[in-house]
Amino acid sequence: MLKLESISKTYADGTQALKNVSMEIGTGMVGLLGPNGAGKSSLMRTIATLQTADSGTVLLDGENVGETPNLLRRQLGYLPQHFGVYPHISCRGLLEYLAIMKGLNDRGKREQQIEQLLSLTNLSSMAHRQVRYFSGGMLQRFGVAQALLGDPKVLVLDEPTSGLDPAERLRLHNVLHDVAKTRLLLLSTHIVEDIEHLCSKTYILLSGEIVASGVTSSLFESLEGKIWQGVMASSEVPLDAKVLSQNLHYGEPVCRVYAEAQPNSNMKPVKPCLQDRYFLHLNGKAFGDHLC
């Protein structure tokens, strides 16, 4: 069990990245959702012991990670949002190095796991190539592979699907789903669908604060009967309805709104989703109210 108690973090330039964030994460996949700059990566870095919180504690099975960071590091698999790699070293060589650093000492087991991971991330045929020449998606898959090295009980993945093609994305979903059965996996992304598909529990982070949390499905169940969709521009939406999003469907504007009652006859009730809840929070200030 990973427990965050009132974590706050302000950077040297005055940016308050995290404000009193508290979380409890058990086995399974937990999603962290938020727009750019919401503080997701800051929270991830804090959990991954890459930075210390100004206040608050991170507890792993009741132990304060701040005092004994290696306690978490020994069980951590971490994928940062952006990362580079060393030059002049092959994909397999780098994984080998990282495995040893994580403590996978048995050569046979190490090689076996690396082979599995290469296969799992579809990098087997590129294993001999230098990672620095990998494309963005390949690098991302390499990142996932390195995070899964060893026996990580806590997986912290920051935007793992970014840059992946649809097939690889689905493949990764399956991997993560399998992994999360026995481990704690914190997934940060702003791709709402990923969380909706994968995570049993979700935290929504806005401006460094948790604005909503809970079982993912429960987060939008309450919106049942209040989400409407119609082919129209947002400017045509009645004033008492709150526009959540406007998509284009075959070139036609499709507006999705929140309203207690049907805004007009062109708008039909639709099944709510996590994205509705997310946009509702995202646009909360503009609406001038608090819906959480």
Place this chain on the structure above:
Amino acid sequence: MLKLQLGSELQLQWRQPVFLILLLVAPLFGYFVGQGINSSQAELFQRFHLQQVVGSLSMMALPWLSVILAVSALFRDQHSNMCELVGALPLSQKKRQGLIVSVLLISIYVICIVAVCGVFVGVCVQAQTMPAPLTLFHVFFQLQGLLIMLALPALLFFLALFWLLRNVSAPPMILYLTGLLIFVSYMAMASASGSPLMAGSQVPDPIFKMFWSYLDWFGLTVLFTKDIEWEVFFLNRVVVLLAAVLAVSLALRWSTFNVWGSKKNTQSSASLGKSKALDVGPFKFFGCTPKPNSQFFALLRLQSSQLLLHPGALFMGLVWGVIIFAETYPSLHVAEMGASLQGVTMDAVNRFMWDLVPLFGSMLILFVGYSLTWRDQHYNFALVTETFPVSFVLVFFSRLVLLVVVLLIFLLVTCVASLVCQLMGDSAIQLSEYGRFVVYSGVPLAAKGVAFLALLSLVKQRVIALSFCVFILVLEFTPLPSLLGLLHPLFKPFATPLQEIDSILGYKPYVEGFWDFSLFWLLVSAALVFVSLMLNKARKWPLQIPKYGVALSIVLGLALFQISHLNHEIVKDGNQLSVVEQLQLLANYENSYSQFGDELVPNIDKVTTRVDLYPMQRKAEINGSYYLSNPHKKPIKQILVSEDWRSPVEYIQLEHESQVIYDAVQGQRIFQLESPLAPGQKTKLTFKLVLQQSGYQAIKSHKILTSEFIYLRAIPFFPALGYQGVREISNNDLRIEYGLSPRNKQTTEEKLEVRDRAKDRYQWSLLSTIISVPKGYQSFSQGELVAQWEQQDRVYRRYETESAVHRVQAFIATPAETETRLVSRLLLQVAYYPQHKENVTMTLDAMQQTVEFLSRFLGPFPGNTLTLIESPDAGPTGFALPQLILIGSKLGFRSRADAEYLFSHTYRRAVHETAHQWFGHLLGNGIQQDSAFLVESMAKYVELVLLEKHYGTEAMQALVDYETQRFLHAENHNREAPVSLVNAQSPHDKYSRATVVFSRLRAQLGDEPILAALSEIIELHRYPLHPASSVDFVNALIKQVPERRAFIEELLIQQVSVSDWLTQP
């Protein structure tokens, strides 16, 4: 549009921290250069001095400044991962690069302008009286003009070169290496072409100098000649600009082929179809138990593969090997012009151990330390690696081990390159010497490397961390500490007292000091490591103060103890005073004691000395007695006795009852006699002196106390009687600065004219010395060996002069062998180390022929024994004391004349030093205002005569040609008004010009009148008669050939430019 783009690029460049730091440092550096290069007040604002400061500034700073900013600007896109973004802008590659380089040029030039402002202030600070504002204005613009003329073309050339390198895909390291090569090669070229910026002691090859005049990128070679050839200077500037244009055009050409950016793999990944993309398959986790040793070796393996298997690293290793080869091979067997030696490992090692290895080694460890510390950040991989369960201690020590490995490889490559030189040069190889080289070069570099690693790990901002390291290097490799008046050796970080090795002393004299200094620096590095472990930038968790605090305290305690130990040992070599403190001491001495200049001083009739030398302890105990008498017609009421302030006497007592006033600061004692010393009355002064040398500082002249060789000269350690005029500051600028009245510049003739002839006095005495050494050592002092006995494992020898001799006593102990030759009743002996016997016979021949020649024409040698001793190269190359001669091992004993060269310098040098027994110790002492001509110039005359006799006229002419070249070279840089030869003091006059003058005199007058004139003055001025002056010789010569008065006066007396008549046939 272009203006806007330029402005925008300029803004970007000027926001870079490295630019801002350099902009701040530039005026300070300029100030130190302006203030640090001394000049007389008259010359301070003259063109020569100004071009010297601007030249020095450019030479020292411009390559570094250019390369640092060039790397920062040319690699900015790549470092910031902006290549693709910027590459897609609607701006051609050529134009964009042109913009960056233009802005770079402007930025560096702005820094140069600011630095020159600092120079201006530094120069003004030196001025005693501030010139008129208009003059200052003129000086300021002259400095800026020099900057344009000297630095700007060079800057253009550097930038064009870096731009070209960048466009041929050279990594930053290659650019830094190029900057270093530019810096070092210019130093080497300046030194080889005799630039005054580099002391200019070397005589350059004329073709090389001409070649370099056109290619010198700062154009200083032409400017530092006496008659500047302006057309050559402007041609040189054009050549440099053309080189820059060529490099720019090549860079532009390459820019079309290379887009600045990183290569990405454009190959597609494995096809999805083949790889069952959606099938996850079985996956198994394995338990992890981090093992420090596995992690350590994994770190080591990765970092070494990253660092050492890099093509750049291999290229650098190759370049380094070539540099060592190029430095060592051509000079391995060279002793001096026309002479070579059988170069051994020691000679090879000396070529690179003292400059190249420390400088390049320091740069290398800084680069390696930086790469290792910032590698993860540089490649943006730190976010992954920092989450590993690895302790920082482990990471740090893996870096440390790798740094040491790289250092060892560096030293190994050096050794291999040198070994190749030796093998190709058929030189005797001593592998143990290479072992010592690795240890003595490696330990300080390793200590420095540890400190760099610690600093780089400690400080969060890499620019600041690097600045700390660079500052350490600046302190170590530039004269900044001495410019700041910080003379203690510890202000040179990681420096040790080790000096160039020779065949006699090797490293031995400094080994103890080396290890103590190294230990101190290792402790400093260890302390930095502990601080780094406590506060390192990677650690975000509670500080580890309690864990490492105790260790840090212990290390700091040991370091403090070591400082006190070092200080104690340094003081053993003599008190440490800065130049300013020494000058102040001299000024105070003159102010306080100049009234004793008119006091009567007793004569020292005899000196008896008992000297116990302890080579292994590096110590000498001396008990001396001066037998004094009053030679004057008036009684002496008080006697001023000076001691050397660096080595105070332990005991001093005057037999005559007296009261003593002791000035410990000045080392002066005034013995106020209870009853005056009546004319003819005698008394005795006894003293005890203990001298030690600890090997914590470089050996200075006239005090070598080592287990292999001991040489002590009585002056300056023995007490001196009366006011010592030699202690007065002679430079008028300094006199004014220290509150003393300036002196009118006088020629020797004028000085001789106005001197008080009563004060002309030979400082001659009878000498009686008992010198004791451990068994196995020879010992020498002035006089004949009259007794020898052994007592308690020590050998005692008693030397006595049969008559008074010039009182410059010396005491020498050496485990050498001797070879003797009896010439009439004079015993000639040469003390040499058995392995250096080759030149002994020739040396004895030279001594014999000189003694026979001079005895025949000028009277017998004043003594029974003349000993020539092989001395370490740490001492003087050749030095003559009464009845004792020291000649350095390398040039005097190990070298041999080249077959095609017409004469042997070994022979010539032995003749010269033997001649000093007449010229220097018979004539040419006793008149304080006059010495150089009768001592050095006359010895050069004897060289000419003996060379002609021994080797023939052609050989003599070869010496004349050699000295002519030396003279012309030195004269080229000479800015003093012409002086007569008898008045000349500078080496190029008293040696080289004298050789040319005497060759002319001999050609025109023959030897007969010269020898007759010399014979006459010796007859008339022999001790104890009135001493002779140089003018006495000129008059005597004119007396011999009155019809050639004009010719003699032109050569010896007239203050004409020598170049005017030198080129005439």
